[in-house]
Amino acid sequence: MKIAVLPGDGIGTEIINEAVKVLKVLDLPMELEFAPVGGAAYEASGHPLPEATLNLAKAADAVLFGAVGDWKYDKLDRPLRPEQAILGLRKHLGLFANFRPAICYEQLTHASSLKPELVAGLDILIIRELTGDIYFGQPRGRRMAVDGHFPGAEEAFDTMRYSRPEIERIAHVAFQAARKRNKRVTSVDKANVLETFQFWKDVVTEVHAQYPDVDLDHMYVDNAAMQLVKAPKKFDVVVTGNMFGDILSDEAAMLTGSIGMLPSASLDKNNKGLYEPSHGSAPDIAGKGVANPLATILSAAMMLKFSLNRPEAAARIESAVQSVLSQGLRTADIWSEGTQKVGTREMGDAVVAAI
Amino acid sequence: MKIAVLPGDGIGTEIINEAVKVLKVLDLPMELEFAPVGGAAYEASGHPLPEATLNLAKAADAVLFGAVGDWKYDKLDRPLRPEQAILGLRKHLGLFANFRPAICYEQLTHASSLKPELVAGLDILIIRELTGDIYFGQPRGRRMAVDGHFPGAEEAFDTMRYSRPEIERIAHVAFQAARKRNKRVTSVDKANVLETFQFWKDVVTEVHAQYPDVDLDHMYVDNAAMQLVKAPKKFDVVVTGNMFGDILSDEAAMLTGSIGMLPSASLDKNNKGLYEPSHGSAPDIAGKGVANPLATILSAAMMLKFSLNRPEAAARIESAVQSVLSQGLRTADIWSEGTQKVGTREMGDAVVAAI
Numbered sequence A, B: 001m002k003i004a005v006l007p008g009d010g011i012g013t014e015i016i017n018e019a020v021k022v023l024k025v026l027d028l029p030m031e032l033e034f035a036p037v038g039g040a041a042y043e044a045s046g047h048p049l050p051e052a053t054l055n056l057a058k059a060a061d062a063v064l065f066g067a068v069g070d071w072k073y074d075k076l077d078r079p080l081r082p083e084q085a086i087l088g089l090r091k092h093l094g095l096f097a098n099f100r101p102a103i104c105y106e107q108l109t110h111a112s113s114l115k116p117e118l119v120a121g122l123d124i125l126i127i128r129e130l131t132g133d134i135y136f137g138q139p140r141g142r143r144m145a146v147d148g149h150f151p152g153a154e155e156a157f158d159t160m161r162y163s164r165p166e167i168e169r170i171a172h173v174a175f176q177a178a179r180k181r182n183k184r185v186t187s188v189d190k191a192n193v194l195e196t197f198q199f200w201k202d203v204v205t206e207v208h209a210q211y212p213d214v215d216l217d218h219m220y221v222d223n224a225a226m227q228l229v230k231a232p233k234k235f236d237v238v239v240t241g242n243m244f245g246d247i248l249s250d251e252a253a254m255l256t257g258s259i260g261m262l263p264s265a266s267l268d269k270n271n272k273g274l275y276e277p278s279h280g281s282a283p284d285i286a287g288k289g290v291a292n293p294l295a296t297i298l299s300a301a302m303m304l305k306f307s308l309n310r311p312e313a314a315a316r317i318e319s320a321v322q323s324v325l326s327q328g329l330r331t332a333d334i335w336s337e338g339t340q341k342v343g344t345r346e347m348g349d350a351v352v353a354a355i
Ligand SMILES: CC(C)[C@H](C(=O)O)[C@@H](O)C(=O)O
Pocket: A083, A086, A087, A246, B192, B193, B222
């Protein structure tokens, strides 16, 4: 098994180091190859996603990704900014299915902004389509407006779009995931305003006919943003487009209070995937040794399960993480009175010890 | 002063009745004219926004709006659905500036999903651009894909767009509103992905040069969805586009716990406006006399202040609402142990009595 390891920027290197430590102690037949990505790659070679990095990712069985981005790159032309690396990887590897679990860890219930009774035991799965929608739709750019409120004025524009097969394949992913859970899918759209999402709703409804054992309901995105706050536990699997999924998955992750703990997987049609923590590169705490490595460690577990067919190894990591939490170890982001504050490396060491 | 009163569907008539009662007791030189809108108008005349209703709204000094929509219209062709009425009014009246306050009423702190300390005293103002963006951008529709992942497949598409003057005018509205508050504006965009919102960010930054006394920061929409959950009080004025504003304003409203209390205003360039509660038509409780009329009553207060230049009358309504809350009166949506549950009409009567 060959794994491309792309640490990236900010806390990326620190958290990836701990995940790598954990993978190594499992002693699996696994080859790890490192490559720069994001700002780090731009500094080294002038591009956030160098050919060599992309080729490595293509050749590997899975990609373990840290995080990219730093304010200092804000002024670069868009194609050179760190985020382009992650968009490029998604596109070139065909990673259309993004799994973002929003789980509230029992030991961290108090860390949520929400009242404990609303989040205790929360376990929802947001499935975000990741290679379509307004993220990649053409045409886009700047031009002179020929109609609208101010014809003749300068304007910028983007194209939202979804084709039938794109919607079908993500709907299948969602219904199949729901079958392994509580058999409920909520498809989030804005069919009352957007042609794209009326089509989305129609196609998801059609695909649903093949999954009579799974319940499907439809919800407008504005309502979904509200219901996540009001009663998150009512959801099981949420499936939505790239743009709405970006917003809702972050909202859901934050309201668990466990965002420093949440992994994610982005899969292609053969279950090859890219695995990364749900949080970002946190340049403000980079290099200080205080970042929480658990989301990245759990991303490595997801990788073992989804792409490398090693569910028992994944389970070992997951129960080791449970065990360090039960020991009361906490990085700063999840620390509370009565628990023991540890740094990035100590947390990684504790997981290794628990394995 | 001529006011168009459009009750609409669901609980619309019930809540509008109470607001009208409150307006009448103020005894101002005010003419109220009623017209059907939404599903009610479709039933009566085959269109959700009949000519006569639109003309009345155009001729009036302000519009007081209830709510539209009911599941039973879901199967109609889109141009005939109730929501088209509200979109049509926004467009034809040029109501580009939507004010959505997210206030946590002291007496209702416990009603929020969030921990009391996170929302106590919360008072943020979301300013949503309301006549542009992907809501109205052309072209849109269905077609055969000529490129993308599945050329030749059926696809649906929409166009996101903003022109410079559209962004400039909403930016001015936001900076001017901030001057009357805590002088901080957060502009929410997705400049890292969308051409439209890179332009948005650029133009907002340019307009900001005219408001050196106001602080401006920029935030990505996914991060804004998180920060609203994590630390809502950090915001003062939030300005964003139509689509992101739809999502974030509902999220913010719900997290106050006071959504049944939150009014909104949608203004044109002369401060003529449409006023409506932030909540919807709630067909599930329509006709039962249990809906909370306070958001609509407070919308009438906003109307007096913003469009009719009667700030003292607005203040009388607002303090009457404070007073009924302090008396412990609550409709079902905000009821809690130890307070007195009242119906729609009793709540309206109590406000009238307090005036
Ligand atoms: C960095 C950015 C382009 C990206 C996105 O919008 O998809 C990020 O927010 C994410 O969710 O992975």
